[in-house]
Amino acid sequence: xxxxxxxxxxxxxxxxxxxxxxxxxxxxxxxxxxxxxxxxxxxxxxxxxxxxxxxxxxxxxxxxxxxxxxxxxxxxxxxxxxxxxxxxxxxxxxxxxxxxxxxxxxxxxxxxxxxxxxxxxxxxxxxxxxxxxxxxxxxxxxxxxxxxxxxxxxxxxxxxxxxxxxxxxxxxxxxxxxxxxxxxxxxxxxxxxxxxxxxxxxxxxxxxxxxxxxxxxxxxxxxxxxxxxxxxxxxxxxxxxxxxxxxxxxxxxxxxxxxxxxxxxxxxxxxxxxxxxxxxxxxxxxxxxxxxxxxxxxxxxxxxxxxxxxxxxxxxxxxxxxxxxxxxxxxxxxxxxxxxxxxxxxxxxxxxxxxxxxxxxxxxxxxxxxxxxxxxxxxxxxxxxxxxxxxxxxxxxxxxxxxxxxxxxxxxxxxxxxxxxxxxxxxxxxxxxxxxxxxxxxxxxxxxxxxxxxxxxxxxxxxxxxxxxxxxxxxxxxxxxxxxxxxxxxxxxxxxxxxxxxxxxxxxxxxxxxxxxxxxxxxxxxxxxxxxxxxxxxxxxxxxxxxxxxxxxxxxxx
Numbered sequence: 167x168x169x170x171x172x173x174x175x176x177x178x179x180x181x182x183x184x185x186x187x188x189x190x191x192x193x194x195x196x197x198x199x200x201x202x203x204x205x206x207x208x209x210x211x212x213x214x215x216x217x218x219x220x221x222x223x224x225x226x227x228x229x230x231x232x233x234x235x236x237x238x239x240x241x242x243x244x245x246x247x248x249x250x251x252x253x254x255x256x257x258x259x260x261x262x263x264x265x266x267x268x269x270x271x272x273x274x275x276x277x278x279x280x281x282x283x284x285x286x287x288x289x290x291x292x293x294x295x296x297x298x299x300x301x302x303x304x305x306x307x308x309x310x311x312x313x314x315x316x317x318x319x320x321x322x323x324x325x326x327x328x329x330x331x332x333x334x335x336x337x338x339x340x341x342x343x344x345x346x347x348x349x350x351x352x353x354x355x356x357x358x359x360x361x362x363x364x365x366x367x368x369x370x371x372x373x374x375x376x377x378x379x380x381x382x383x384x385x386x387x388x389x390x391x392x393x394x395x396x397x398x399x400x401x402x403x404x405x406x407x408x409x410x411x412x413x414x415x416x417x418x419x420x421x422x423x424x425x426x427x428x429x430x431x432x433x434x435x436x437x438x439x440x441x442x443x444x445x446x447x448x449x450x451x452x453x454x455x456x457x458x459x460x461x462x463x464x465x466x467x468x469x470x471x472x473x474x475x476x477x478x479x480x481x482x483x484x485x486x487x488x489x490x491x492x493x494x495x496x497x498x499x500x501x502x503x504x505x506x507x508x509x510x511x512x513x514x515x516x517x518x519x520x521x522x523x524x525x526x527x528x529x530x531x532x533x534x535x536x537x538x539x540x541x542x543x544x545x546x547x548x549x550x551x552x553x554x555x556x557x558x559x560x561x562x563x564x565x566x567x568x569x570x571x572x573x574x575x576x577x578x579x580x581x582x583x584x585x586x587x588x589x590x591x592x593x594x595x596x597x598x599x600x601x602x603x604x605x606x607x608x609x610x611x612x613x614x615x616x617x618x619x620x621x622x623x624x625x626x627x628x629x630x631x632x633x634x635x636x637x638x639x640x641x642x643x644x645x646x647x648x649x650x651x652x653x654x655x656x657x658x659x660x661x662x663x664x665x666x667x668x669x670x671x672x673x674x675x676x677x678x679x680x681x682x683x684x685x686x687x688x689x690x691x692x693x694x695x696x697x698x699x700x701x702x703x704x705x706x707x708x709x710x711x712x713x714x715x716x717x718x719x720x721x722x723x724x
Contacts, residue, residue: 222279224264224464231578232262239571242588243267246595249435249442250278251561251568252463255575256470258554264464270562271433272442280464281417283431284560285450287538289547290459291386292473292494293405295337295522297393299477299490300408306396309334309493309521313388316395319360320388321367327375335376336389337521338498344372345381350635350707352387352453354654359387359401359452368634369711379499379519383456386522390455401455412485413472415465420458422447431460432562434542436678439599442563445676448541457538463560466547470556473549494521495534510585529580537569539706541678546572555579564678566591605703610670610682617665621695623647626667626687627721630698630714638698638714640685642721649685661685667695671702680704695720 225236232255239253250268254261266278301307313320313331322328324342327335335341348369351362363384372380390401397404402420410418417428425431425447435442450458461469476491477484497518508514511528518525523534535548546568549556557575559568570591577584619626623642630638636653640661649671651657661669667687673680683702687695698714 222281223266224261224280226260226262229257229262235575235578236263236265238574238588240267242567242571242574245588246563246565246567246592247442248437248561248563248565248567250282250432251559251563251571252278252280252282252284253560253571254280254463254467254470254556254558256467256474256556257579259471261467264467266463270431271444272435278432278562279430281430281462283417283419283425283428283460283462284545284562285434285447285457285538285540285543286459286461286466286545286547286560287457287540287543288383289536289538289545289558290454290457291337291522292536292547293409293459293522294386294389294393294401294455295494296409296486297401297404298333298337298389298521299486299494301393301396302493303484303487303490307333307392313392316392317363317388320363322371323367323369324371324375327371330375333389333392334498334521336385336392338519339379339381339385340376340499341380341382341385342371342373342375342378343369343380343382343384345379346706346708347372347380347382347711348384348634350654350709350711351384352450353707354448354656355452355636356655357452357653359391359455362452363388363391365634379501383453386456387453393455402451402458405454405459409485410465412479412483413465413468415461415468418459418461418465420454420460421451422449422460423451425460432543432560434540434678435563436542436676437564437595437599439596439603443676445542445678448678450540457540461560463558466558466560467556470547470549470558474551474554474556495523495525496520497525528576529582531580533576535572539564544568548572548576550576550580553579565595602703602705606682609684609701609703610664612665614665619663619669620666620689621693625695625720626661626669628716629718631717632712632714635712637717638712640698659685671700679706683709 226232243251248268249272250270252266253263255263264280266280266282268278270276270278270282302309310332313333313336327342331341348366351357351365366384372378393401393404405420419428433444434447436445472485476488477486479485498521499519501517501519503514503517513529514526516527524536526533531550531552533548533550538545542562542564544561544564546559557572559571561568570587573587626647627640627642639650639652641648647661647669649659649661656675659671659673661671664670664684667689669685671683671685680702686699688697688699689695696716700709700712702709
């Protein structure tokens, strides 16, 4: 999923830039950079692809590096078999590149352009940090205010965290929760942000409060709830009105419900070793504060520029203060630079997390960046202030090409030694996909051939409940077992006997993050089946956190 920029194999970081530099022309569709046509052009016109004077695509051909980058991006997209992507590059107060590549849906001809919408996923975390920064600047909150002053009902398993959790703690992943812990609470469920957070008390502590880094989407949901309580506006309304509107990010939205009215949006794709398959957009409304923004390369170029200007807007206006900008880019939580990481990035000496941003050094420059991973769409954002450089890459695939493109662009402008990012990244992607499939195959391999279930199928039926998640139901239909995760209506699976009290889980819907797995019914000394364990191999949604205890007897059947 997703949403883990700092734990990817790349550097994933971001930065602010020197004070006051801002691309004012980015706010005008009349003349973004020289050569742009002002006539109304059909947004999805096939003829616009590759036309540098089109409203739909922009490349500053006076910059040799950008011309070379443009060619390299399309070559990489083809090599990686990525359906489509969009890239924006800003430098020295100018928009150098804002262009789409490939198509919105594999097998179709509708092209991606600079205005095509993609989910930016965890790149949204910086928008949530900015929302709180605005409230700090207005004197309505302080970064070190206790969260319980605004959300007195929020309780974590760690009593110290419950009592002393501060606003800044929400934004730098040091709440004591484990990485991605509790994400099943929002994924596909109907739970509101408050209901999700009220259930967080059942999640186990993974490390010491403020001393353990655990990438937590739930804590960003809490940050969004602080925005709601303090501003009397939902996170969605606040971000739309106080950030997207003043930046004139008119194409950007904060809900998949707005895609149809906006039009010109890419299709998510699940990436396999040899193909990309279109999948449906997933509603992430309940976790908007952690990953809900949907944007285009062109709109995101405006976001890059306001970050590089440390919050400055045209006409002496501000989105947030320079003081707040520096606070968001300050190291809040140290991250380890492992030997493996150092081998890949030998010029990196520190890594950290700020407030909604990842931090590191690279080739003598400070980087502030973030990655994003949505069902079928990965993205990357990065700024290098010393070079006045900002980059965003949006894709409709689940590959590492966004990282590879970003570092290729960075190396082009920084100079020095450059790694073969595209070749290395593609090789790593293929290895990871193969390894993932092997994990699944191993999980669903029977321990003994032709072992039949230990009980009649009706004995496995009934309702199982988890205090954290809710109820799971196993029913018998046409002499076959069906698994239903009731909080998430789409999570319905057929259970096929594997061996004894273990069954293979085969989901009826295709999911981006996981495929098959197992359901194991745990017997007690009396031969009863009071407990259910789910093992669904993946790297994002922890089914093992479901502590499912039987709450109803088996129902009738054969």
